[in-house]
Amino acid sequence: MPEGDTVWQAARGLHTALAGRVLTRSDLRVPRFATADLTGRTLLDVTPRGKHLLARVEGGLTLHSHLRMDGAWRVYATGERPHGGPEHQIRAILGNAESTAYGYRLPVLELLRTAEESRVVGHLGPDLLGPDWDxxxxxxxxxxxxxxxxxxxxxxxxxxxxxxxxxxxxxxxxxxxxxxxxxxxxxxxxxxxxxxxxxxxxxxxxxxxxxxxxxxxxxxxxxxxxxxxxxxxxxxxxxxxxxxxxxxxxxxxxxxxxxxxxxxxxx
The missing domain is CATH 1.10.8.50 (Helicase, Ruva Protein; domain 3)
Known part of the structure; x- marks a missing residue:
């Protein structure tokens, strides 16, 4: 299971590649959210919370993911062929004109209202790498x-x-x-x-x-x-x-x- 520093690095990589840019590609490959389309929305920020990743999108939405044992996000230049694993292991794709992020083997992936983030991370104690560290x-x-x-x-x-x-x-x-x-x-x-x-x-x-x-x-x-x-x-x-x-x-x-x-x- 990834440690908090690993998740922090993943969030930083996603934030650098995607934050502040309009999504031109959105593909959530889980049955519950397969029809959700985030294209045309600006991805605002990607924030780590313990071992959770919160990608906040314009319109009050958050894409929540957890890597657990084998999950990973990989970022490539848009148009570059991804090589983070077999294509059937890709659970999410978020991209803009410059960069595209692929989420591999993500055991937890859900789209929720940003105002409801406490439902998935509200139980956590003080975050060792967060602004709430106490x-x-x-x-x-x-x-x-x-x-x-x-x-x-x-x-x-x-x-x-x-x-x-x-x-x-x-x-x-x-x-x-x-x-x-x-x-x-x-x-x-x-x-x-x-x-x-x-x-x-x-x-x-x-x-x-x-x-x-x-x-x-x-x-x-x-x-x-x-x-x-x-x-x-x-x-x-x-x-x-x-x-x-x-x-x-x-x-x-x-x-x-x-x-x-x-x-x-x-x-």
Whole structure:
């Protein structure tokens, strides 16, 4: 699932290519909105909200999309042949005289009134990359259920919006605890530092082509634990471990992180 910085970059690319220009092509390839035609309307802006994308169009309409695991928007010069995947995977096309955006494998695509955007994003907590960012409110929401595992609390977009599996694992490492430690056991001051670190990392990475959470410049070490199963921890040398539960993947260092290890038989 894309992280908030990835969605922010997607929104910026769409906004740069489409905002302020009249749509000359509109094709929504989902049954409910297949007859909707946005051509002739100016696309006003594309705004990220957590992991959601809101493309606002003249006339009080918003095209809402969510990338989830495999979705992507790709922008090409108008007239250029798109190559973001097979044509049958295209769910939306928005274009103007200069640029055309193709939405591939979008699991969520709907057209709604801009005044009703709260219906699809109103449940979200403070957006780590949004103008409404409120660290105190994020800490309050995270701590509302002190018995909940840290990783689950971080992934719940109702607490704070923008964290996925990568940042979940990296933030737990930087806090020195496993993602299965109950949030209430983090210790004084740790929740506030954790939230501040999350904001700092996403904000830094929103302008980078490659995500980085480490400060080392050694080749192949942009992340502390995520995707490094079996490789030595950059701090203590212990082999990084991995756990899978459905489509959720967690990485952690047994040497640097205290708390349960995700295996109920060991805890």
């Amino acid at each position: 660290p105190e409110e994020a800490v309050r929401r995270l701590g509302a259920d002190p018995g909940r595992p840290l990783g689950d609390a971080l992934l719940d977009q109702r607490n704070l919006a923008g964290i996925g599996n990568v940042y979940k694992s990296e933030l737990a490492f930087l806090a020195g605890v496993t993602p299965w430690l109950p949030f209430g056991e983090l210790g004084p001051g740790v929740p506030a530092r954790l939230v501040a670190t999350a904001h700092r990392l996403l904000d830094a990475n929103k302008d980078r082509p490659d995500r980085r959470t480490t400060t080392t410049r050694r080749t192949g070490t942009p992340l502390h634990v995520y995707g490094r199963e079996g490789r030595p921890c950059l701090r203590c040398g212990a082999p990084i471990r991995k756990a899978e539960l459905g489509d959720r993947v967690t990485y952690w260092c047994p040497g640097c992180q205290r708390g349960p290890d995700g295996n109920p038989h060991n805890n």
